Amino acid sequence: xxxxxxQLPVGLSIAAVLLLIALGLTFTFGQMGVxxxxxxxxxxxxxxxxxxxQAVVGTAAVPxxxxxxxxxxxxxxxLLERLAIRRFYGRPLDTLLLTWGVSLVLQQLARDLFxxxxxxxxxxxxxxxxxxxxxxxxxxxxxxxxxxxxxxVLAIWAYLARSSQxxxxxxxxxxxxxxxxGGINTGRVDQLTFFIGSGxxxxxxxxxxxxxxxxxxxGTYYIVDAxxxxxxxxxxxxxxxxxxxxxxxxxxxxAEFWTNASLAKVIVFAVIIxxxxxxxxxxxxxxxxxxx
Amino acid sequence: MLSVxxxxxxxxxxxxxFGVSLDVEPGQxxxxxxxxxxxxxxxxxxxxxxxxxxxxxxxxxxxDVTRLKPHERVRLGMGYVPQGHETFPQLSVLGNLxxxxxxxxxxxxxxxxxxxxxxxxxxxxxxxxAGFLSGGQQQxxxxxxxxxxxxxxxxxxxxxxxxxxxxxxxxEEAIERLHTSGLAVLLVEQYVDLALRMADRFLILDAGHxxxxxxxxxxxxxxxxxxxxx
Numbered sequence: 166x167x168x169x170x171x172q173l174p175v176g177l178s179i180a181a182v183l184l185l186i187a188l189g190l191t192f193t194f195g196q197m198g199v200x201x202x203x204x205x206x207x208x209x210x211x212x213x214x215x216x217x218x219q220a221v222v223g224t225a226a227v228p229x230x231x232x233x234x235x236x237x238x239x240x241x242x243x244l245l246e247r248l249a250i251r252r253f254y255g256r257p258l259d260t261l262l263l264t265w266g267v268s269l270v271l272q273q274l275a276r277d278l279f280x281x282x283x284x285x286x287x288x289x290x291x292x293x294x295x296x297x298x299x300x301x302x303x304x305x306x307x308x309x310x311x312x313x314x315x316x317x318v319l320a321i322w323a324y325l326a327r328s329s330q331x332x333x334x335x336x337x338x339x340x341x342x343x344x345x346x347g348g349i350n351t352g353r354v355d356q357l358t359f360f361i362g363s364g365x366x367x368x369x370x371x372x373x374x375x376x377x378x379x380x381x382x383x384g385t386y387y388i389v390d391a392x393x394x395x396x397x398x399x400x401x402x403x404x405x406x407x408x409x410x411x412x413x414x415x416x417x418x419x420a421e422f423w424t425n426a427s428l429a430k431v432i433v434f435a436v437i438i439x440x441x442x443x444x445x446x447x448x449x450x451x452x453x454x455x456x457x
Numbered sequence: 458m459l460s461v462x463x464x465x466x467x468x469x470x471x472x473x474x475f476g477v478s479l480d481v482e483p484g485q486x487x488x489x490x491x492x493x494x495x496x497x498x499x500x501x502x503x504x505x506x507x508x509x510x511x512x513x514x515x516x517x518x519x520x521d522v523t524r525l526k527p528h529e530r531v532r533l534g535m536g537y538v539p540q541g542h543e544t545f546p547q548l549s550v551l552g553n554l555x556x557x558x559x560x561x562x563x564x565x566x567x568x569x570x571x572x573x574x575x576x577x578x579x580x581x582x583x584x585x586x587a588g589f590l591s592g593g594q595q596q597x598x599x600x601x602x603x604x605x606x607x608x609x610x611x612x613x614x615x616x617x618x619x620x621x622x623x624x625x626x627x628x629e630e631a632i633e634r635l636h637t638s639g640l641a642v643l644l645v646e647q648y649v650d651l652a653l654r655m656a657d658r659f660l661i662l663d664a665g666h667x668x669x670x671x672x673x674x675x676x677x678x679x680x681x682x683x684x685x686x687x
Contacts, residue, residue, distance in 0.1 A: 329559040332548065336556045339545045346505060346539060347557040348531030348606055 170301045172422045178307035178376060180414025181314035185369035186387055187394035187406050188321060189242075189362030194392075195400035196338040196358050198257055199250055202264040204391070205384025206271035207238040207363045211370025212379040213279060214238075215286045224289045227371060231313075234367035242363020243356055251355070268384070275381035283378035292375065306375040313372055317365060322403055324361075334358055390417070393437055399447030408448055413437075458483045458641050459504070459535075459610055464513035466503040473499040475665040476513065481610060486632075486642040488656035490649070490685060496665045497645045498540055501614050504643075505537045506530055518609070532562050536608025540615050540645075542596035546588025550579055553587050553598055554605050561606040572601040575631050578624075593624030600631065610641045617648065629655070649685060652676070661685065 186208060193199050211234035218233060219226035245267060253260045292309055295302035325331040336344045337354045345351050366384075373383065394413055398405030416436060420429035459481040467473040473496045481487045489497050502508045504515055506527045515523045522530050531537070545553050554569050561568075573580050576597040582590065587598060596616060603611060616632065617625045633655060636642055646652045652659060653676055660670035 329555070332552055332556045333560065335548060335552075336545045339547055340543060342507065343539070343543050343545065344556075345527045346507065346531070346537050347602060348528045348560040349556070350526075350528050350560070 167301065168422070169419075170299055172419060174303045174307040175422075176415040176418035177411070178310040178372075179418050180411040181311045182369050182372055182376075183387065183390055183394050183414050184314045184407060184410035185317055185365055185372065186391040187398070187410055188317065188403075189365040190391055191395045191398065191400065191402070191406050192334070192338070192358050193362045194395055195402075196334070196341075197250075197254065197355055199254075200257055200261045200264070200392075201245075201250070202261060202388065203245060203268040203271060204242075204264075204363070204366055205388035206268050206275075207241055207366035208370040208373065208384040208387060209271070209275060209379075209381065210234070210241055211238045211367030212286070212374050212383055213275060213284075213370075214367065215371045215374045216279070216284050216379055219286055224287050226286055227289055227292070227375060230371045230374075231368055234371045235364035236367075238367025238370065239360040239364030242366075243360040245363075246356060246359040250359075251352070272381045272385075279381070281381065283380040285378055286374035288375050310372045310375060313368065317368060318403065318407060321361075321365075325403070330354075330357065393433075397437060397440060397447055399449040402447070402449035405447055405449030458485075458518060459643065460516040461504060462514050462516070464500070464503055464515065465511045466499060466508050467511065468499075468508070472511075473665050474503060477662070477665070477667055478513075479660055479667065479670070481641050481643050483609075483641055484636075484639050485657045486636045486644060486655055488652040488659040489643070489645045489662060490647070490652060490659060491662035492685065495662045497662055498614055499665075500662065501537070501539075501612055501643070501645060505535065505612065528560070531557075531560070531606055531608075534607075534609035535612065536603035536606055536610065537612045538599050538603045538614065538616060540618065542592055542599050542620070544587035544590070544595050544598055544602075546586065548587055549584055550587055550590070550598055551583040553602050557602050558605045563607055565607075568605040568607055572604040575604065575634065576601050576627075578627065591621070591624075593620045593628075596620055596628060597624070597631075600628070604635075608640070610643065611635065612643045614645045615647060616644070617646070617651065649676075649682070 190201065190204055193201050214234040214237050215226050215230035218230045222229050249263055250260060253263060288306055292306045295304040296308065325335055333349055333354050336349060337351050341351055390413065394406060394409045397413065398409035413433065417429055417433045420432040461477060461479045464477045465472065465474050477500055479487065489500065491497055499508065503510050506525055510523055514521055517533055517535060522533065545556065548556065554572065558564065558566065558568060578594065579597055579601060582594065587595065590598065600616065616628050620628065629651060632642060636655065653673060656673050658672055659676050660667050
């Protein structure tokens with residue numbers, strides 16, 4: 166029981182990071198059908214943003230970096246969409262190769278700029294220590310990550326449900342051709358979606374600096390799991406992404422705790438394969454009379 | 458108002474339209490007829506820019522729009538209701554209307570009330586998800602969604618296809634009302650009698666060519682029925 170409780174904050178914070186990463190992916194993948202392998206490098210960019218800001222603002226780097234990393238990673242995503250991806254719409258395999266190439270280039274760029282060894286971002290003092298609970302301690306850093314993910318989900322939900330831009334985004338996601346015929350500039354919506362999705366990856370990168378070192382290959386550890394979350398949750402579905410991220414995050418961290426890292430991966434993949442046999446469309450599906 | 462000259466288009470190598478020309482004058486209701494697969498929907502899609510024209514021109518209010526994107530044509534005042542009563546299924550009925558209103562140049566919310574005036578059946582459904590409406594209600598929503606952009610020309614592709622008869626009547630009345638209020642309409646319709654009741658002018662497509670065109674009176678001739686018979 167004690168071991169179970171000790172592992173819980175680890176699992177929850179991994180899930181929260183996965184959720185932040187998958188949120189962005191579920192929109193770029195769900196809305197535009199783009200498999201963006203470079204999404205992981207936007208995480209890395211967010212983490213290095215915090216590292217660079219550390220030289221300026223010291224231990225306040227993490228909170229300061231959150232909005233900055235959102236803008237930096239968002240701008241990188243926007244540029245990628247403008248310069249490359251938009252020329253490859255409707256060609257998923259080509260986009261996959263293209264973004265994979267971009268991902269490798271960005272990793273090498275990080276190696277050249279910051280060096281191959283990992284670097285460390287020092288967390289602010291108020292994030293050290295933890296909340297005592299049932300004889301164990303929940304580190305504040307992990308609680309902070311969890312709160313961050315919850316905040317981002319709520320913000321995205323409000324954006325989609327309440328703002329006119331969000332409504333436009335939903336319309337394009339549900340029926341791109343009809344949106345264009347209705348007078349919506351789908352190209353501009355795509356740009357904004359890419360900006361926001363990539364920006365969220367940047368925020369996830371800042372969160373990751375709280376639980377580990379920062380290296381050029383940071384994104385590659387998370388990108389596959391994030392795609393699994395998107396597929397299990399159902400494309401473009403906020404609720405599905407939340408459930409799948411927590412299911413996957415908790416499962417993998419407990420499996421890792423009770424067995425070892427490689428066996429845990431086997432268990433996670435086995436569970437996902439079994440799950441997709443039963444529900445190939447993911448947890449949540451767009452279901453309506455119009456689609457049946 | 459709308460002038461199409463020598464329009465050609467198709468899908469990949471398969472050419473569908475061969476030099477189609479047509480005119481819609483202000484306030485006129487022009488009906489495009491023809492059997493299945495002769496290119497009616499392709500014609501409307503090409504006029505709206507959903508499919509690129511490979512030759513010919515589309516002129517709207519004296520402006521060449523042949524190379525404009527669909528959303529740019531909507532902003533100029535062309536409203537298009539495609540076949541198959543499509544909606545944004547996860548948005549509410551009101552959301553469906555707001556999303557095109559917000560993309561329109563005028564952004565005047567009273568346009569929603571005007572559209573609901575035409576389709577009062579939608580009023581109690583505003584909060585309902587569009588995907589859960591019946592086919593007929595979805596078609597009314599689809600037309601209302603085009604109306605909130607305050608189009609000068611309304612392009613309708615088989616608005617009564619696959620709709621329950623009671624609502625067909627309502628949709629027909631709504632089109633009639635819009636037409637008499639001075640809106641120009643370009644309509645694709647399979648039902649000859651419906652077309653006869655409403656159209657000022659008509660043209661008949663066959664295998665991507667205009668094979669017959671004229672005023673509604675001429676439509677009553679034998680020749681026309683031969684061309685439309687399946």
